[in-house]
Amino acid sequence: MSANSAETGGRxxxxxxxxxxxxxxxxxxxxxxxxxxxxxxxxxxxxAGWAGEGVRDxxxxxxxxxxxxxxxxxxxxxxxxxxxxxxxxxxKGWYCDVTRPATRSGTDLVxxxxxxxxxxxxxxxxxxxAESPSxxxxxxxxxxxxxxxxxPLLYGQTLPAAALVVEDLDLDLWRSADGTDVRxxxxxxxxxxxxxxxxxxxxxxxxxALDELEGLAxxxxxxxxxx
Numbered sequence: 001m002s003a004n005s006a007e008t009g010g011r012x013x014x015x016x017x018x019x020x021x022x023x024x025x026x027x028x029x030x031x032x033x034x035x036x037x038x039x040x041x042x043x044x045x046x047x048a049g050w051a052g053e054g055v056r057d058x059x060x061x062x063x064x065x066x067x068x069x070x071x072x073x074x075x076x077x078x079x080x081x082x083x084x085x086x087x088x089x090x091x092k093g094w095y096c097d098v099t100r101p102a103t104r105s106g107t108d109l110v111x112x113x114x115x116x117x118x119x120x121x122x123x124x125x126x127x128x129x130a131e132s133p134s135x136x137x138x139x140x141x142x143x144x145x146x147x148x149x150x151x152p153l154l155y156g157q158t159l160p161a162a163a164l165v166v167e168d169l170d171l172d173l174w175r176s177a178d179g180t181d182v183r184x185x186x187x188x189x190x191x192x193x194x195x196x197x198x199x200x201x202x203x204x205x206x207x208x209a210l211d212e213l214e215g216l217a218x219x220x221x222x223x224x225x226x227x
Contacts, residue, residue, distance in 0.1 A: 018046055018162045020071070036162070037070070044073045044102060046164060060174060060181060061092060069095075072226060073102045073164065078209035080166065081222055091177040094222055098171035098209045100202070102164065169195065169206040175217040182217045184210060 016036040022029045034048030050067040066087030073080045080099050084092040170190035175182045196203040216222055 016162070018164050020046060020048065021163050021165045023165060023167065034071070042075050044075075044164065046071045046073070060183065061095075061176070063092075067092070073099075073166070075101050077101060078169075078205045079213055081213075081225065083222075083226075093174060093176040093181075094217070096173040096175075096213045096217075097166070098169045098173075098206045098213070100167045100169065102166070169193075169202065171206055171210045173210060173213045173217060175221060179217070179221050182214060184214060 017033055018036045019031055019033050021031045030051055032048055032051035034046040037045040037047050039045070047068065047070045050063050050065055050069065052063060055062065055064040061084075063084070068085045068087065070083040070085075071080060072082070078098060078101060080097045080102075082095045082097075084095060086092060170186050170193050172185040173183070174185060190203075190206065195206065216225055
């Protein structure tokens, strides 16, 4: 059942919200709040507005205030898929991030291999991502430990009780609304990250995920995946 469909006492219940937290190298790059659309135990779907500052024109797509991202995350897949629409509902396309699978512990949404532990480092300020057009495509990294009943911490930063922490593995893919433009992105950044050396298993999974995304994008535009 959708998180937005429950009713209490005859009145619609307020939509459940979740903070999406994007990190890279253990540093929080951006945090934004979205509506938890659904969680079926495997796929988590969040809807949020464009979290960047002002208009960003990347040549192949333009993102601007009012754009709406419907973001799909999986516990068993190495990527996330974001459907992007204008404020008026017109489809712009899909922006996909190669990520580690997300896991959920209690009411906390956390990525596999992300460590939440107290740190002596001061909490770092949040900043909008500089290099990616997606609201959730900032590069990220981390290590995972099972969460306890306390609010998780990320290098000294307290996360909200319901937080989706995204660990991006640099590789991205864009598919335009009409399907004529399918492009792999940031392969140079992935190579420069050194993941193939530090975690060859994750690097292999990331490359396989990008191949899978490209195949889906060229076949039916993610319709079967998101059905």
